[in-house]
Amino acid sequence: FYLYIGAEERRWEASQVGDVDPGMSVAPPHPHTNTDSFQEELVVRPLHSGDIYASFQFRTVWEADFSRGNKVSHYQLFPKSLGQVISKFSVRELHISFTQGYWRTMQWGQPFLPSPPGAELWVWFQDSVTDVDGTWKELTNVLSGIFCASLNFIDSTNTVQPSAAFKPLGVGNVTDHRFLRYATLPREIVCTENLTPWKKLLPCGSKAGLAVLLKSEKLFHSSFHSQAVHIRPICQDQRCKSTSLELRQTLNAVFDLHTSGQAKREWSLFKMFSRTLTEACPLASSSKIYIDITDNSQGEQFELSPASSLLSQAVVLGDRRTFSVYDLTDQATFGSTRSLNLLIRDMLRPLLHAERYVAGYGLQTGEIHTVMYNHHPYRSFPVLLLDSVPWYLRLYIHTLTVTSKGKENKPSYIHYQPSKDRLRPHLLEMLVQLPPNSATEVTVEFERALLKWTEYTPDPNHGFYVGSSVISSLVPSTVATNTSITQEQPLFSSFFPCKEELSYFVRVYTEPLLVNLPTPDFSMPYNVICLTCTVVAVGYGSLYNLLTRSFQIEEPSPGLAKRIANVIRRMRGVPPL
Amino acid sequence: HRNLNGAGQFFSSGHTNNWAVLVCTSRFWFNYRHVANTLSVYRSVKRLGIPDSHIVLMLADDMACNHRNPKPATVFSHKNMELNVYGDDVEVDYRGYEVTVENFLRVLTGRLPPSTPRSKRLLSDDRSNILIYLTGHGGNGFLKFQDSEEISNVELADAFEQMWQKRRYNELLFIIDTCQGASMYERFYSPNLMALASSQVGEDSLSHQPDLAIGVHLMDRYTFYLLEFLEDIHPASKTNMNDLFKVCPKSQCVSTPGHRTDLFLRDPGSVLITDFFGSVRKIEITMETINLTDPIKQMEEK
Numbered sequence: 001f002y003l004y005i006g007a008e009e010r011r012w013e014a015s016q017v018g019d020v021d022p023g024m025s026v027a028p029p030h031p032h033t034n035t036d037s038f039q040e041e042l043v044v045r046p047l048h049s050g051d052i053y054a055s056f057q058f059r060t061v062w063e064a065d066f067s068r069g070n071k072v073s074h075y076q077l078f079p080k081s082l083g084q085v086i087s088k089f090s091v092r093e094l095h096i097s098f099t100q101g102y103w104r105t106m107q108w109g110q111p112f113l114p115s116p117p118g119a120e121l122w123v124w125f126q127d128s129v130t131d132v133d134g135t136w137k138e139l140t141n142v143l144s145g146i147f148c149a150s151l152n153f154i155d156s157t158n159t160v161q162p163s164a165a166f167k168p169l170g171v172g173n174v175t176d177h178r179f180l181r182y183a184t185l186p187r188e189i190v191c192t193e194n195l196t197p198w199k200k201l202l203p204c205g206s207k208a209g210l211a212v213l214l215k216s217e218k219l220f221h222s223s224f225h226s227q228a229v230h231i232r233p234i235c236q237d238q239r240c241k242s243t244s245l246e247l248r249q250t251l252n253a254v255f256d257l258h259t260s261g262q263a264k265r266e267w268s269l270f271k272m273f274s275r276t277l278t279e280a281c282p283l284a285s286s287s288k289i290y291i292d293i294t295d296n297s298q299g300e301q302f303e304l305s306p307a308s309s310l311l312s313q314a315v316v317l318g319d320r321r322t323f324s325v326y327d328l329t330d331q332a333t334f335g336s337t338r339s340l341n342l343l344i345r346d347m348l349r350p351l352l353h354a355e356r357y358v359a360g361y362g363l364q365t366g367e368i369h370t371v372m373y374n375h376h377p378y379r380s381f382p383v384l385l386l387d388s389v390p391w392y393l394r395l396y397i398h399t400l401t402v403t404s405k406g407k408e409n410k411p412s413y414i415h416y417q418p419s420k421d422r423l424r425p426h427l428l429e430m431l432v433q434l435p436p437n438s439a440t441e442v443t444v445e446f447e448r449a450l451l452k453w454t455e456y457t458p459d460p461n462h463g464f465y466v467g468s469s470v471i472s473s474l475v476p477s478t479v480a481t482n483t484s485i486t487q488e489q490p491l492f493s494s495f496f497p498c499k500e501e502l503s504y505f506v507r508v509y510t511e512p513l514l515v516n517l518p519t520p521d522f523s524m525p526y527n528v529i530c531l532t533c534t535v536v537a538v539g540y541g542s543l544y545n546l547l548t549r550s551f552q553i554e555e556p557s558p559g560l561a562k563r564i565a566n567v568i569r570r571m572r573g574v575p576p577l
Numbered sequence: 578h579r580n581l582n583g584a585g586q587f588f589s590s591g592h593t594n595n596w597a598v599l600v601c602t603s604r605f606w607f608n609y610r611h612v613a614n615t616l617s618v619y620r621s622v623k624r625l626g627i628p629d630s631h632i633v634l635m636l637a638d639d640m641a642c643n644h645r646n647p648k649p650a651t652v653f654s655h656k657n658m659e660l661n662v663y664g665d666d667v668e669v670d671y672r673g674y675e676v677t678v679e680n681f682l683r684v685l686t687g688r689l690p691p692s693t694p695r696s697k698r699l700l701s702d703d704r705s706n707i708l709i710y711l712t713g714h715g716g717n718g719f720l721k722f723q724d725s726e727e728i729s730n731v732e733l734a735d736a737f738e739q740m741w742q743k744r745r746y747n748e749l750l751f752i753i754d755t756c757q758g759a760s761m762y763e764r765f766y767s768p769n770l771m772a773l774a775s776s777q778v779g780e781d782s783l784s785h786q787p788d789l790a791i792g793v794h795l796m797d798r799y800t801f802y803l804l805e806f807l808e809d810i811h812p813a814s815k816t817n818m819n820d821l822f823k824v825c826p827k828s829q830c831v832s833t834p835g836h837r838t839d840l841f842l843r844d845p846g847s848v849l850i851t852d853f854f855g856s857v858r859k860i861e862i863t864m865e866t867i868n869l870t871d872p873i874k875q876m877e878e879k
């Protein structure tokens with residue numbers, strides 16, 4: 001199967017449009033049996049700037065219920081390594097992501113699944129866990145072995161317990177935030193050694209289905225790359241008498257138009273991934289590719305090759321978009337292809353986005369500014385801002401100001417936990433109402449601490465990272481969202497649960513900050529020792545000599561004539577001269 | 578218990594499993610060649626059969642996905658860019674700031690915190706042959722870790738003695754590619770150790786050649802010729818250690834590689850390369866017939 005979106009201009013024939021089903025074109029799931037199910041999908045969305053956004057989602061549903069302490073020993077499609085982790089550490093929900101690059105909201109729109117740069121891990125434990133901190137420490141160590149990442153650097157100095165910003169995404173009643181832990185590692189690098197174990201968790205591995213496209217040389221040569229694992233309990237059926245465990249593995253990548261070496265806006269699966277598809281994963285109940293063709297509905301020059309008769313519409317991120325669907329489980333999809341082009345015109349402007357930066361000068365004090373933009377013309381909505389700042393930036397909360405349009409904007413809910421040196425970071429959560437069409441700025445001053453000399457990294461002049469702020473909000477939308485939890489939906493529009501029809505959930509991450517701390521000159525101990533020893537040696541040596549040296553008078557040695565005369569005198573037995 | 582007198586050399590190697598600990602100790606982009614060194618040994622060792630679960634790979638910095646790398650997710654050994662030693666299936670166990678002297682010594686001696694995952698442990702026993710490869714910047718009697726600390730040859734020798742006392746190895750091959758590398762094996766005193774170094778005390782190990790597209794030197798000379806030598810080895814080859822000692826003579830390496838075999842019980846000529854670099858299982862073929870017991874019948878439900 002070779003999908004090529006190329007450069008020639010041809011008319012898009014309206015007669016090719018088949019079932020435009022406003023709901024789904026996905027086959028209903030298997031009737032409820034005691035087996036796991038696996039679905040895979042790929043969404044390709046051309047972006048306004050000419051780049052292209054590809055989002056993979058792999059979903060495995062496992063009919064297992066851990067909440068009552070059941071033990072499981074038979075694994076079918078669900079990976080055994082994760083299953084053992086969940087049962088051993090009594091995990092209710094687990095969300096881990098590894099991201100390289102920063103998502104540019106204003107150029108690219110909203111991602112389907114947001115993630116901050118670096119590594120992010122947040123976990124809801126079952127309420128049967130007695131020592132959450134100890135379990136958290138062991139869990140991070142085990143996950144660092146599974147994903148080949150330095151997650152063992154997560155400890156109490158960068159872990160927080162948000163009270164409002166990270167509610168559970170699965171079903172369940174527990175909302176006691178003592179069972180929640182959240183940590184980020186903004187410095188974490190993502191490379192092939194993280195992708196390899198992630199691919200091994202898939203039922204078909206990287207041998208069949210959509211995962212054959214995941215080759216590291218092309219994936220890491222992109223502007224943005226993010227892979228994540230999300231585990232949460234979901235209802236098995238409408239009545240929700242019992243739950244099953246859902247594992248979603250997602251991979252988002254944005255390929256840059258210019259670095260991939262082409263001038264024309266031509267994209268194909270081969271150009272993006274250097275691979276083509278040959279078959280669906282045999283273990284998958286559904287395997288689909290969705291190409292976003294919303295901007296083509298006015299009939300601009302647009303060719304999608306091979307053309308598909310299946311169309312689907314879905315409401316995602318407050319926008320109703322049309323997709324051309326390719327079903328890989330249908331053998332007829334794999335035929336020969338022609339070529340086509342894709343022109344992008346307009347895109348729904350994201351209503352919420354945020355920036356963060358450090359102001360000030362010198363190495364003693366500074367200010368953190370977080371700016372949140374509300375682009376809705378007349379509606380205001382509340383956002384929840386979560387900030388976790390390491391202890392070595394001492395925040396002065398009495399200088400916290402929130403201003404919108406020049407006037408003070410008082411938050412309706414503030415949860416602040418001060419830091420303890422070397423024990424825990426600052427945690428600041430605020431509920432702020434953003435007025436329509438405005439920029440709200442949150443400012444707080446800080447002072448930099450001097451670390452002990454063993455606490456510096458081997459490269460302290462690089463700077464120290466502060467994790468991204470998280471802004472969560474229910475944004476009003478003009479299009480009604482589908483709120484049914486069990487009706488079959490494409491994976492990309494059904495991740496965040498939505499209780500209201502007229503709004504959708506959005507999570508925006510800001511940039512991480514890079515702050516320089518006052519760095520001592522590490523060669524100084526050596527310099528001091530050398531100088532002191534030299535001074536002591538020279539000073540003491542001189543003083544000792546002066547005090548203990550005794551002077552004796554010495555005769556100058558006689559000249560040559562006198563010495564010969566003395567020798568003759570000695571021979572004669574006469575005393576010398 | 579092993580026979581420790583001269584007759585020991587007549588026994589063939591009694592190892593049953595192979596382990597490898599491969600360490601790159603340098604940080605920063607201009608030390609690209611040290612990561613390439615370690616990855617080329619990793620590649621050879623994997624190719625000859627040692628699985629990832631038996632390899633502890635420690636890389637102090639990330640070169641493949643470094644923002645200065647014009648070809649992401651690749652690490653090349655030669656400027657013709659034919660061989661991507663990073664590959665598609667790599668498992669780095671200790672990376673970045675985790676590569677410290679303390680972690681290295683803990684891995685060797687086995688004294689790790691209880692929550693350490695299996696992939697980060699050296700779970701060797703008294704029948705394991707271990708290959709240890711170190712590369713980075715070194716001097717007379719020390720090896721520098723990440724510009725902030727160093728390990729001395731005395732510490733290393735003591736760590737190996739701890740391993741011997743705890744019966745954590747059967748035979749150990751130690752290879753080091755740094756400046757003045759021979760100083761690192763001067764202080765060894767435990768039995769069954771064989772050591773190779775890329776240069777003698779007072780000499781510098783030199784790098785091979787720079788690549789103008791990537792902008793740094795891609796590999797060190799000793800490991801470059803070692804990789805060339807190992808590419809010709811396959812799991813069934815009978816090449817022995819004497820050939821390994823001849824790798825990279827002074828004409829190619831500019832420095833003089835050295836080796837030490839006085840602590841090793843067997844004659845180096847009888848030690849196969851695959852005893853350390855590969856994972857060759859000893860199979861005994863039997864012609865006897867064995868009667869299996871009757872299968873266990875399921876209990877009938879009453």
